[in-house]
Amino acid sequence: MVLRVTDVPMREPTFLVLTALAATPQHGYAVIEDVAKMTEGRVRLRAGTLYAALDRLRTEGLIEVDREEVVQSRLRRYYRLTGLGERRLADESARLRRQATLADGRLRARHDLGGSLA
Template sequence: MREPTFLVLTALAEEPRHGYAVIEDVAAMTGGRVRLRAGTLYAALDRLRAEGLIEVDREEIVQSRLRRYYRLTGAGEQSLATETARLRSQATIAEGRLRARRPELGGAPA
């Protein structure tokens, strides 16, 4: 799973959000490192809907414009959980290897 997909699913895991709220949440989660562009986000939302990972929660009109809220589906929740476990496993391996190299991290001298 690519990082932007992971971050969009993570943003929707907390509560249904509209597109701009997803963009803001992704920026906040990453400390501004990842800034999704609207075109990129909406293409990803369309793809995630087609894959059955998200669905439209509701729509409302705000200042004469349609605002669509998205939420995770059960399949989206499972996909996010699987990717989270995979990333956690890889991080654990990396931490172990760093500790082995660096005595200040609790490992043997390099």
């Protein structure tokens, strides 16, 4: 059996970075802030972790540089999803939805059989 990339669950930080970039191109610090906001502060990406992930995602063809600008004498690079990145994020979102639906169904069945949710 050959595993496709879409068969392998995506790690949460990767999913969140791609989700942040799904709305609009963003620079690294904006991605860090967006991920913290999306997760209500539960996930706080560190700069080193983020930039390693961005490099990996670029190598995998899931994101690309949208543009670069100089702000206060520092280069600010904006990233965007590629078509492949969009498809991969959609596939992972659908996989997670299927898993959540399965879990919800089993919990409902347990509750309907007199089980406890506590």
